[in-house]
Amino acid sequence: MTQPTQKSMTIHHAGQQRYTAHNTAGQQIIIDMTPDHPLGVGPMDAVFAALAACSMSDVVEILRKRRTPVQKYRVELTGLRDGEHQPPRYYHYLMRHVVSGEGITQEDVEKAAHLSHEKYCTVGASLNAEVEIEVVLEEG
Numbered sequence: 001m002t003q004p005t006q007k008s009m010t011i012h013h014a015g016q017q018r019y020t021a022h023n024t025a026g027q028q029i030i031i032d033m034t035p036d037h038p039l040g041v042g043p044m045d046a047v048f049a050a051l052a053a054c055s056m057s058d059v060v061e062i063l064r065k066r067r068t069p070v071q072k073y074r075v076e077l078t079g080l081r082d083g084e085h086q087p088p089r090y091y092h093y094l095m096r097h098v099v100s101g102e103g104i105t106q107e108d109v110e111k112a113a114h115l116s117h118e119k120y121c122t123v124g125a126s127l128n129a130e131v132e133i134e135v136v137l138e139e140g
Contacts, residue, residue, distance in 0.1 A: 018033070051123045052075040055097075056075055076098065
């Protein structure tokens with residue numbers, strides 16, 4: 001059995017409904033829910049971007065290993081949100097992969113995308129899983 005790995009991130013309140021998240025390497029992302037002039041993306045946009053980037057990374061690597069490198073690639077991602085549950089959640093994602101490159105066939109992309117979604121993409125697997133969230137409160 002493999003040992004679990006741990007990843008850490010610290011998120012700071014930056015005023016109003018704006019937050020900066022920093023990973024252990026010092027890189028940051030701005031999560032912003034202010035209605036006027038947001039500086040970053042909203043939380044669900046960040047989830048969308050993480051899901052798409054995770055899958056795209058897998059697809060690019062799979063196609064590279066098959067000696068069909070990607071020249072142009074985009075994902076168009078849409079989600080359906082359930083308004084009956086509280087909090088509302090996304091229950092369906094449609095991920096449209098648009099890929100081109102010399103020698104790349106639609107079958108190649110389909111295989112790579114399915115491998116990503118079924119085997120490799122940790123973001124997708126996390127969204128599909130029953131995840132335990134433990135909350136600890138500290139005075140700061």
